[in-house]
Amino acid sequence: MSLVEQALPYVRAISPYLPGKPMTELAREMGIPVEKILKLASNENPLGMSPKAKKAVEAAIGGIERYPDQFDLIKAVAERTGLVPNQVVLGNGSNDVLDLIARVFLAPGRSAVFAQHAFAVYPLATLSTGAELISTPAKNYGHDLNAMRAAIRSDTRIVWIANPNNPTGNFLPYPEVRAFLETVPPAVVVVLDEAYNEYLPPAERVDTAAWIKDFPNLVVTRTFSKIYGLAGLRVGYALASAEIADLMNRVRQPFNVNNLAIAAAVAALDDHSFVAESYELNQRGMAQLLAGFKRLGLECIPSSGNFITFKLADAAVINQKLLKQGVIVRPIGGYGLPDWLRVTIGSEPENTRFLEALEKAL
Numbered sequence: 001m002s003l004v005e006q007a008l009p010y011v012r013a014i015s016p017y018l019p020g021k022p023m024t025e026l027a028r029e030m031g032i033p034v035e036k037i038l039k040l041a042s043n044e045n046p047l048g049m050s051p052k053a054k055k056a057v058e059a060a061i062g063g064i065e066r067y068p069d070q071f072d073l074i075k076a077v078a079e080r081t082g083l084v085p086n087q088v089v090l091g092n093g094s095n096d097v098l099d100l101i102a103r104v105f106l107a108p109g110r111s112a113v114f115a116q117h118a119f120a121v122y123p124l125a126t127l128s129t130g131a132e133l134i135s136t137p138a139k140n141y142g143h144d145l146n147a148m149r150a151a152i153r154s155d156t157r158i159v160w161i162a163n164p165n166n167p168t169g170n171f172l173p174y175p176e177v178r179a180f181l182e183t184v185p186p187a188v189v190v191v192l193d194e195a196y197n198e199y200l201p202p203a204e205r206v207d208t209a210a211w212i213k214d215f216p217n218l219v220v221t222r223t224f225s226k227i228y229g230l231a232g233l234r235v236g237y238a239l240a241s242a243e244i245a246d247l248m249n250r251v252r253q254p255f256n257v258n259n260l261a262i263a264a265a266v267a268a269l270d271d272h273s274f275v276a277e278s279y280e281l282n283q284r285g286m287a288q289l290l291a292g293f294k295r296l297g298l299e300c301i302p303s304s305g306n307f308i309t310f311k312l313a314d315a316a317v318i319n320q321k322l323l324k325q326g327v328i329v330r331p332i333g334g335y336g337l338p339d340w341l342r343v344t345i346g347s348e349p350e351n352t353r354f355l356e357a358l359e360k361a362l
């Protein structure tokens with residue numbers, strides 16, 4: 001009997017996560033120098049990291065022999081979100097906190113609800129606990145909250161919602177999310193993943209942290225990987241009732257966020273001009289890419305994030321042709337969208353290069 005057969009059957013049944021192709025990997029495969037490669041595949045910030053965060057990382061290297069202390073970042077996040085520190089749980093990326101929530105509430109014999117074309121980490125976090133995943137059909141490529149409400153069973157413990165969603169970019173207006181929360185049984189946790197929250201126009205943003213007092217079953221997650229430009233440091237957080245946060249902390253590795261990430265995140269949170277600049281760049285890049293897709297006659301899904309998903313006659317062939325030109329975007333066949341590619345909005349010259357490469361590929 002092989003060791004593989006000894007593994008938990010629900011672990012063996014998981015399809016692995018397919019990350020965006022690393023630049024170094026394409027460089028090896030195609031013999032292209034890595035500095036000539038354009039990666040628009042993982043929704044990373046084209047401006048890099050905030051200069052303040054960079055300084056903080058450099059200063060924090062001095063204390064790297066010490067185990068990390070999360071106090072400063074928890075305090076900063078609590079102050080920013082209007083909650084108290086024991087409602088903040090830090091993660092090694094927000095991916096980590098999604099996993100913690102799953103481990104607190106899911107197990108074999110329980111279920112979680114998620115939407116077709118929603119973020120791939122929800123199936124992973126769910127299935128790795130042995131719980132059942134209930135998938136509801138998408139509405140215009142986004143979450144159908146009525147279908148999700150109807151799919152909740154007596155054994156359901158978590159509903160996963162990404163707003164905006166990745167990879168489709170769909171945005172659910174917040175009054176609809178609030179109306180949904182009103183109808184969900186109080187024993188079901190609703191995870192509202194707001195990884196792209198800072199890319200929303202101010203008029204569409206809502207202080208969802210303030211909803212936790214009305215809905216103790218609400219957990220809001222956010223990340224420093226996207227607009228804050230710290231994807232490689234791995235830091236994100238969850239906002240929850242003190243009771244849920246306490247449970248999450250019991251299954252959390254005590255030192256899950258490293259010293260450099262903590263220092264960078266504290267500084268990044270305060271660098272308002274970097275965040276504003278990143279937002280503005282994204283708005284301009286969105287207009288540039290939408291105009292480009294229109295010119296090329298390509299359909300795309302309206303996006304509220306820092307990426308756009310667009311449709312092709314043969315996405316796999318076009319993807320290969322882009323790779324040959326050193327341009328990495330994201331195939332999303334694994335999300336049930338085999339005819340589509342997702343491109344991250346880059347700087348103006350990056351978007352221009354992408355559109356030129358795409359036109360050539362077509």
Ligand SMILES: *Cc1c(COP(=O)(O)O)cnc(C)c1O
Pocket residue numbers: 043092093094095096119162165166193195222223224225226231234235236
């Ligand atoms: C990128 C992303 C995250 C954040 O991932 P990290 O682990 O924080 O890097 C979370 N949710 C969605 C929907 C995302 O697209």
